[in-house]
Amino acid sequence: MERLGHLINNSVVQGMWEPFRFIRHAITFSDLLDENGNWDHEKLTAIFHPNVVSHILGVKCLDPNDSDDRLIWRWTPNGNFQLRSAYSLLTQNLWDPKNALWRCIWKAHVPQRLRVFLWVLCRNKLMANTERCYRHFGNTSLCPSCNMADETARHVLRDCSAASAVWQHLVPVPLSPGFSETNLQLWKSRNDLVFNGVKHSTDSILHRAITWARYYSGIGQQPSLTVQTPRDPILWKHPEPGWTCLNVDGAVSSVNGIGSIGGLLQDHEGTWLSGFQKGIGMCNSLHAELWAILTGLEFVWEHGIEILQVQSDCKEAVQMLNAIHAVSCPFPLVHAIAKLCQRGWVVDITWIARDGNRAADALAKSVDSSELNVVHLNNPPTSLLPLLIHDASSISMDSI
Secondary structure, X not given: OXXXXXXXXXXXXXXXXXXXXXXXXXXXXXXHEOOOOOEOHHHHHHHOXXXXXXXXXXXXXXXXXXXXXXXXXXXXXXXXOOHHHHXXXXXXXXXXXXXXXXXXXXXXXXXXXXXXXXXXXHOOOOOOHHHHHHOOOOOOOEOOXXXXXXXXXXHHHHHOHHHHHHHHHHOOOOOOOOXXXXXXXXXXXXXXXXXXXXXXXXXXXXXXXXXXXXXXOOOOOOOOOOOOOOOOOOOOOOOOOOOEEEEEEEEEOOOOOEEEXXXXXXXXXXXXXXXXXXXXXXXXXXXXXXXXXHHHHHHHHOOOOOEEEEEEOOHHHHHHHOOOOHHHOOOHHHHHHHHHHOOOOEEEEEEOOHHHHHHHHHHHHHOOOOOOOOEEEOOOOHHHHHHHHHHHHHHHHHOO
8 A cells, every 4th residue: 555655645745636635634545435345436536636546446445354553675576675676676777678679789799708799899888998997997988099188988999099090991982891890909909008008919809800790601501401380379278177167358559558458258168257357547558457357256256156266377476476475475466366266166276378368368468458347258259259259169170
């Protein structure tokens, strides 16, 4: 509830909704719940700004019978602090790991040392004197080769007189050998001058660059003789006879972060029984998947089904729910699902590949995210029929 309390305080400080200033000392969390223990949307919209409401709706209400609050680290699945998660949190906005540039570097047919060098260079972390002074490793930012300008990565590899002399010999050549290797040799010659006092001539740098470029030329250039066999299609996994299958999925908009969920109920032969859709407010992808499982279980419980298999394409959610101490998990969504599974029925929560869960994915993405009540689907949407027919083919294939 730390996140919710933070939202409430911010709504007051920023003046999002002025009337709340007069009642904030008297209102409690329980005042914002309906008779079923869920958020009362009308009360929330009467007090908070709509942007705040969407965040609150993404938080699972606590069960009044649960234990008291305790400190947790909310950036790990089990609530325990991990140094790796703290580092990831601090560095998440420093660079984009999905940038196509990194793939070009690490897939390049060059020696590993060149890939590492290019990666450091593109991250602007090359330890030139400017960077060393910034990190308090050195006393001067001047270039040790020319003493004419601050030594940056660009200066070392291009603008310095020592570097430009090398490039003047290479640039006129239509296919100059070893662009990456030349940059590396320029950097190595600079380090020899700084740390060993050895100054390399332009001809020496060129000779080493061309020698290494010729040595590594042709690496990875041979055409692959491996025959690519077509991959078998991933289909829906039908449960054993007597079991009912619930496929669920959650989706989060990349534009506004609003989540939605969907699911469908089928028997072991793939016959449609029912389905549901719902908007869930602001959340991340893991929370959306947990919301889908919780809402799906509540949806199925109302149908009186006693033997159920839940299929989700989120491995992290499945692992959290199948953990031994899931019922004592500090996260309200995991705790609520674990308690629900302890009722008088058999529930098996299992993972399924994303391609085999496309029907649930389509339901989650097609719902109006502003629809905060569960929408029951007695019949499958017309757009879903091709996917259901495709999933049903898994049963006929298994019977062959």
